[in-house]
Amino acid sequence: GVxxxxxxxxxxxxxxxxxxxxxxxxxxxxxxxxxLADARLQLLPYQSPRMEMAVAxxxxxxxxxxxxxxxxxxxxxAASSGPGFAALPDHWRICEQVGGExxxxxxxxxxxxxxxxxxxxxxxxALADIREGVMAGVIDYMRAIGGxxxxxxxxxxxxxxxxxxx
Numbered sequence: 001g002v003x004x005x006x007x008x009x010x011x012x013x014x015x016x017x018x019x020x021x022x023x024x025x026x027x028x029x030x031x032x033x034x035x036l037a038d039a040r041l042q043l044l045p046y047q048s049p050r051m052e053m054a055v056a057x058x059x060x061x062x063x064x065x066x067x068x069x070x071x072x073x074x075x076x077x078a079a080s081s082g083p084g085f086a087a088l089p090d091h092w093r094i095c096e097q098v099g100g101e102x103x104x105x106x107x108x109x110x111x112x113x114x115x116x117x118x119x120x121x122x123x124x125x126a127l128a129d130i131r132e133g134v135m136a137g138v139i140d141y142m143r144a145i146g147g148x149x150x151x152x153x154x155x156x157x158x159x160x161x162x163x164x165x166x
Contacts, residue, residue, distance in 0.1 A: 006032075008062055008066075009032075010031075010032075010033050011055070011066065012066060012069075013029065013031040013032075013033060013034075014033065014034070015053075015055070015066065015070050015072070016029070016070070017029055017034075017036060017039075018053070019050070019053070019070050019071070019072070021039065021040065021041050022041070022044070022045055022050040022051065022053075023049070023050060024040075024041070024044050025040075026038055026039065026040050027039045027040070052072075052073060052110070053070075053072040053073065054067070054072055054073035054074065054075040054110075054112060055067045055070075055072055055073075055074065055075065056075045056077050057074045057075060057076050057077065057078075057087075057091055058076075058077055058078040058084065058087075059078055059083055059084060059087050061090070061091070061094050063075075063091070064090075064091040064092070064094040064095040064098070065094055065095075065098050067095050067098075067099070067106070068094065068095040068096065068097065068098030068099035068100075068101075068102065068104060068106060069098055069099075069102050069104075070102075070104070071099060071102070071103075071104030071106070072110075073110040073111060073112060074091065074092075074095055074110075074111050074112065075112045075114060076088060076091065076111070076112065076113050076114060077114045079113045079114060079115055080114070080115035080116060081142075081153070082153065083153060088113075092108075092111070095111075116138075118130060118134075127164065130160060130164065131160040131161065131164070135160035135163055135164065136159075136160060138163070139154060139157060139160075139163055142154060
């Protein structure tokens with residue numbers, strides 16, 4: 001796999017290539033990940049100006065910066081957490097600023113806010129389902145990807161009940 005410290009640079013390089021290709025440009029790039037020599041799409045997308053693309057944004061400013069730089073939508077995947085919700089105004093400000101600096105005006109109708117939901121017959125059944133299944137995996141995942149902010153938020157959380165009551 002790709003080491004996490006390299007993911008942002010790879011994302012940026014690949015998005016630059018994809019956006020240029022979808023805009024009908026001929027692309028030549030030599031990166032640590034791939035090489036393109038006079039690359040072009042055989043068929044351009046039907047959508048105008050291009051098909052919708054989005055970059056995931058969690059807590060850091062990297063996602064909004066990337067979205068603004070490339071003129072693509074933001075997908076705010078941490079919005080249902082306290083730190084993620086608190087980051088939303090800064091994310092929009094950063095995306096708007098970087099988009100303007102790069103000639104890509106941004107629009108809120110292209111901003112996607114993501115929140116997990118679980119549907120069950122009752123609240124009690126939903127909580128029981130979560131306790132029995134998904135919550136342990138969510139806690140481990142958030143610890144692995146969340147950086148310092150989520151590690152602090154999850155301090156002392158070892159069980160699904162502790163997470164649900166936090």
